[in-house]
Amino acid sequence: MYKNLFKIAVCLAVILSPLMAVHDVWAGGDSASIQEYEQGCTYEEYEKTYLEFYGNSTNEMAEEGNPAELMLDDGKDLYNTVDGSKGKSCASCHGENGEKLVGVAVKYPKYDPAIKGINTVALQINRCRENQMGAKPLKYESYDQLALTLYVKSLSNGMKINVSIDGPARKFYEKGKKFYYTRMGQWNFNCAICHVKYSCKRVRTNLLSPNRRHGDHWPSYRLKWGKTGSMQRRFRGCMKNMRAKPLPYQSEEYRNLELYLTYQSNGLPLEVPGMRM
Amino acid sequence: MPKGIGKIKIRVPRKIKKGAVIPVKALITHPMETGFRKDKKTKKRIPAYYINDVNVYYGNDLITHMEWTIAVSANPFMTFYLKADKAAPLKIVWKDIKGGEYEKTIQINPQ
Numbered sequence: 001m002y003k004n005l006f007k008i009a010v011c012l013a014v015i016l017s018p019l020m021a022v023h024d025v026w027a028g029g030d031s032a033s034i035q036e037y038e039q040g041c042t043y044e045e046y047e048k049t050y051l052e053f054y055g056n057s058t059n060e061m062a063e064e065g066n067p068a069e070l071m072l073d074d075g076k077d078l079y080n081t082v083d084g085s086k087g088k089s090c091a092s093c094h095g096e097n098g099e100k101l102v103g104v105a106v107k108y109p110k111y112d113p114a115i116k117g118i119n120t121v122a123l124q125i126n127r128c129r130e131n132q133m134g135a136k137p138l139k140y141e142s143y144d145q146l147a148l149t150l151y152v153k154s155l156s157n158g159m160k161i162n163v164s165i166d167g168p169a170r171k172f173y174e175k176g177k178k179f180y181y182t183r184m185g186q187w188n189f190n191c192a193i194c195h196v197k198y199s200c201k202r203v204r205t206n207l208l209s210p211n212r213r214h215g216d217h218w219p220s221y222r223l224k225w226g227k228t229g230s231m232q233r234r235f236r237g238c239m240k241n242m243r244a245k246p247l248p249y250q251s252e253e254y255r256n257l258e259l260y261l262t263y264q265s266n267g268l269p270l271e272v273p274g275m276r277m
Numbered sequence: 278m279p280k281g282i283g284k285i286k287i288r289v290p291r292k293i294k295k296g297a298v299i300p301v302k303a304l305i306t307h308p309m310e311t312g313f314r315k316d317k318k319t320k321k322r323i324p325a326y327y328i329n330d331v332n333v334y335y336g337n338d339l340i341t342h343m344e345w346t347i348a349v350s351a352n353p354f355m356t357f358y359l360k361a362d363k364a365a366p367l368k369i370v371w372k373d374i375k376g377g378e379y380e381k382t383i384q385i386n387p388q
Contacts, residue, residue, distance in 0.1 A: 065304040067352040070284035143280040226308075226351040 034181045037192055041200035043212040049200050053207050058223070058277055068150065068221035068228040068273035071143075075151025078144055084135025090148075093132065098155045105156040106270055109259045111169035118172045118255040122149050122230065140249035146228050150219050153272040161216060161270055163263045176260030179253050185244030191257075215262035217274025224277065231258055282307055283379035287369065293361045295387040304354045305371055305379060311347040328353065330372040335385070336365035361387040 041049075079098065082089045094100045105121055112119035115127075125148055126137035138145040165173040180191045191211075194203070199210035218231040225233075232254050236246035247253055284306040290299050305328070312325025331343040341357060359367070364387060370380040 061354075064302055065286050065288065065354060067284075067304065067306050070286060070304070070306055071281065073284070074281065147281075 034178060036181070037197035039196055039210060040198050040208075041210060043210055046200050046207075046210050050207060050209075054277070058275060061223075062275035066221055066273055066275045068219065068275070071147045071150055071228060071273075072154060074143075075147035075149075075154075078148050079151055084129065084133035086132070086134040088133045090128070090133075098152070101152055101155050103156050103159055105153040105272075106159045106161050107163065109255060109262060110164060111167065111172065113168070117252060118169070118259050120250065120255055120258055121152055122232075123250050123255070125149060125152065141230060141233055146219050146230065149230065150228070150273055153219070153270065156270050157272055158269050161262065161265050161268055163259065163266055165259070165263055169259065172256045173259055173263065175253075176256035176258075179257050180260055185239065185242035187242050189242040191238065211261060211264045213265055213268060215258075215265035216268045217271050217276070219272070220274035220276055222276050228273065231261070283371075283377065285369075285371075285379060285381040287367075287381055287383050289367075289383065289385065293385065293387045296360065296362050297387070298358050299361050300356055301359050301367065302354070302356050303369055304352065306352050307371075307373065309347070309349055309351045309353065313347075326373065326375055328371050328373045331355075332370045332372075333357070334366075334368040334370070335359065336363060359385075361385055363387070 079090045080096070082092075091098075108124070109118045109120045111117070112124075115123075119127075122140060122145060125145070129135040129137055138148065183190045194208045195211045195214070199208050201208055215231070218234075219228050220231075221228050222234075230249075232249050235254055235257060236249075239246045286304045288302040293299055307328055308326060309328065310323050310326040312322070314323045315321065316323055325347065327347055327349070328345050331341075331345060332339060333341040340359070343355075345353070365385060366382045367385050368380060368382040370378065372378050
């Protein structure tokens, strides 16, 4: 009886193994099989093409007044609000004007041994609220969460992004890269085909950007959304465009991808909040 | 009032000469729902919610009045020109169709 069951199990495993392999691709960290593309254009070339194609209107608009900047006051209020069972606010540990958080955001996302994975600013805020304050975590992409993330990141504005991939973070960087180069969805696209291979080329009326400056301006106000959103909301939008199923916010894959993309922006100054089309 | 609505930023030049014509730029956060959009998940119509009345006061005078409709974008931004001939507060008042009233006052000090 048990022998038969075992046989059936083995058969099932053999039949299902190709399916499982497909599913396993995202989680795997094997970088040897990645076929890298040549960069389509540099960021300087892209900026030139962008000006010819769209003009400078978005930048002008951002100078006149970025609606996301108006969230900063709310973020600061939230930062100083006492919440939770331990009677603490963010300010009780990190200083009233966030003195102790200056220069912290440029090192994120980074490896955290406590969660055995990559930690992002938004995730760290929620972990702080749960563990240090005894408060409820804020819902991702909610107004409060974005305002607080924006405020914490804006404290490091103008500093150079300095994400480390040494040591244990290396494994997760490779996983992020693997995800970036994994074909998915009905269109069978991967992120890299647009943003590496065919950067500066056009998808209908859209100009494709190289990935050099994808990590330096989030959370960002986007005219298409009419709202402020995080980098991971953009990931979900991109995956919908590829006709793949979007993953939930702060899932392991997205955090690894955020590390990979932010590393590409290393050395650039952090400009939060950004404004994009 | 829902969060993130009615946040206002008004910008005027730093140094103003008396009698000069200056640009005034004002930004307010508002969803400006047209009433024609549907919620993708519930398939229900999102009720209209937009700013329909804007008044600008300079000192005690009403200097400009605007009637906005659903065609104005979310988070509307406006620019108008003002002859700065007196030291007086400049007040802008936005009113929306649900009875919300948002205002901000800045001081204009021409030299």
